[in-house]
Amino acid sequence: MSSQTTVTQNTTSGKSGDKVFKGLAYGAGIMILVALAAVTLFLLVRAMPLLTGSQKANEDTIVSFTGGQAHNFLQYVGPLVFGTILISALALLLAFPISVGIALFISHYAPRKLSTALSYVVDLLAAIPSVIYGLWGGIVLVPHITGFWKWVAQYLGWIPLFKGPAADPSRTVGTVSVVLAVMILPIITSVARDIFLQAPRLQQEAALAMGATKWEMIKLAVLPFGRSGLISASMLGLGRALGETMAVLMILSPGMSYSVKLLQASQNQSIAANIAAQFPEANDLGVSTLIATGLVLFLITFLVNFIARKITEKARA
Amino acid sequence: MSDSHPTIDFDKFKPTRSYIAARKRKDWTMRVFIIAAFVIALIPLVSVLWTTISSGVARLNLNFLSYNMSGVVGGNATPSGGYGGIVHAIIGTLLVTLGSMIISIPLGLMCAVYLVEYSHNGGLARAIGLLVDVMSGIPSIVAGLFAYALFNTLVGPGTVNGFVGSVALSLLMIPTVVKTSEEMLKIVPNDLREAAYALGVTKQRTITKIVLRTALPGIVSGVILAIARVIGETAPLLIAAGFISTTNLNLFSGRMTTLPVYVYQEYSQGLATCSATALQATPPCLPQIRMERAWAAALVLIIIVLLLNLIGRLVAKLFAVKTEN
């Protein structure tokens, strides 16, 4: 008799526990929505004075931020958006082929026993904090890479991108892109590696049996399989590069122009680094202006991640 | 009769020698490129690690790990014979990270439970999945600005403390926690759930006692990797948590120095001023002391991050869910 009552008690308490737990899980899911909405909302609220406040005061703030080179928000944020995208796109351009190479090396070239160890080594790159990359880039890399950029400017200077004279020391978009490329390498590599390892074995063996060379086999049976995955991996890497602050802040000599001269100093600046550089000395309206540029950066990364997600979804379907 | 059966000249389809050579060359070129890619990636890694270790090891000693920066004047030695230290930054880093763990682990875990166990892949789940992806792309400085804006609006202007930093970091941590937990919950075999339901166990109990317990090692290692990711963040904490030279144990009041911010601040201050007499004193005044402290703190930071990574991987490996049997 007694055992029966405990069982019923258990099930009722279990049922209410069930409901509470389900509620908690739902709540957590909804909290994600709330959190993102809050991010947008609070950034918008703090950026509001820019729209509603006195336009004269806004202009003064922006003029003081740029030393008179921009007079309204669009003039201010335009070159920043351009610089952000230029630096990250270059970093992606540099990192992508190398990441794919490393991923192939780990998945198809290196001996099996070595490959796990090698992927740990690449992951080490991801473990190093960005402030240390900034220190290293500014103090070690800049003096060492200046000679190389001078060489590039001398022999490839006819390409507008590499127009000389190369800045000395080379605190340029070119150098920063190299550092950012190193920082996003492990992100792209780890995704690419997983995809390559999942490529169907049978097709690869069939290709080899037909007499294909190893590279032909990879081109026929591995790369096509991973195309959408590679694109979304690059988007992830791009997203990381877009938001990188410390490395850009500590290395780049910034400027406010739409130039693509990668080897000259004081050409471009990224939004994130600009916020970090201006925030400490900004007054209330200045903070609002910076938060507005942060909102723009948020929208850009939102778009990039959204596209990445759509691409993977399409591939899955 | 014989001409009605055309003989096929198979030699026509035979690849020419130069074609085979070209294929071989291409294969060889790609092999070289792929190996070169790996070697190129090693150069910065080795260089960063070498620079940090060789510049940081000089100042890294017990004194450096057991004192804070209060009472440290210029490049002069402190009464204890050291040149200031990072105990306040280590404590700050631990507290701020702990704060963000307390926020993001339950939230992220429950969100993953919702996605895997309750959502049945409905519209809300798809929206959440998408937003988690978007969230994982939030630039860290935007997270810092958000936390700053949130507390300035809700608590009062000028609110800068460790907890503001925790909120900023948790925004960066939640998506990683959700994603890894989701993956781990997904690979828990369905047989386990069905067996539990068949025995009349409630859903809540099935999840907490069976599913989560099975997935626990994977989740723990995912969480550790997420911590390793945020513990090195500088930009948001510069805005949200501030900088002081003394030890602060209260997460909710007063500024709090963290290791990455400490590295940045020491670098930013440049040379220390030493008077002529102080240069001759024993222990002497060191003009370069701030760079030395910055590198030593950077070394400590790297060691902490690497240890966390290692622990995360070990946990994952030792207690991995055996899905095959």
Place this chain on the structure above:
Amino acid sequence: MRNNALIRSVAAISGFAMLAALAACGDNTSATSSSSASTSATASISGEFAGAGASSQQSAVEAWIAGFADKQPDAKISYDPSGSGAGVSTFLTGSTVWAGSDAAMTSDQVSQSKSVCATGTAFDVPVYISPIAIVYNLKSAGLNGTSKHLNLDGETIAKIFDGKITKWNDSAIAKMNPDAKLPDLAITVVHRSDKSGTTKNFVSYIKDTADAAWPYEVGENWPNNVGQGAKGTSGVITTVNQAEGTIGYADASQAGSLGTAAVKVGDDYVPYSADAAAKVVDASPKDDTATQKNRVVIKIDHNTTESGAYPVVLVSYDIACPAYKTAKNGEFAKQWLTYVVSEEGQKTAADSAGSAPMSASLRADVMKSINAIKTK
């Protein structure tokens, strides 16, 4: 079960106790703290006092905090070098006792301060004077070093920093330096990339002395795209050190082994020094637009002809209230500022931050404002 809970709570309590012990354990206490505290005649204060603001003052404030601890060991002072702008904003919210700022307050800010001060409006007083060195790297030409100076006048400096003079052996530079062997090397200008009071003071020197050669407004951000920008003083110094032919400006204490320019004053060329910087501050008038009560704002006379004065200086202020809502804060602010501008305080800063000690007459001026702080 109960036993278990007991053990756990004991463990938790001892854990907290250890944490609390850790908090104090990290402090580097000065050896002389207890002895001099008893001899102090002023009212003893205790508690936590926070300031925030200019990062230029950071080294000096660290030294002041250490020196003040000898007098008031129970006062726990913290300073966040978050920047002048952030420092003043924070002060105006009432969450800090004082602010350090490279710029004097605007009249808007002064009127805003009514809400945080118990009575009256906040005031600013100079506490930290630092010469700004014009540093260059001409190592191979043998022009680097603490005793080596290139002579430059305001107009040449303006043209160099505006990219109009692009070679080190330009006739304008050579004319002023007949003895130096100037190399045929391109000039790379290095300026601050962040918003900074150093930039503002440097640019206003150029604007005042060479208006015609400097078409830009005076502001805290660098106005043109000439040369390279670097984050913070350390960034500028690192960049100048990394390549020859570079020229930049930075707090003089950071110049290290780089060459520094001697600036034309009257008919002479004056290299930077603490005394020379203090001299120009003494020779400069007060800013007559800062009319609010107790304010001491100096308008540096960059065109001074006072012999031996070095006109490129940064004057950094402390901002405080004449009366605080918490009496303890008033007592602290008064004692703190009194110490900071005292001969002892100024010497401490000079030793550990390379600043220029304020002259006796300026200190006397400033003390009038500080004495007006109500402590009851």
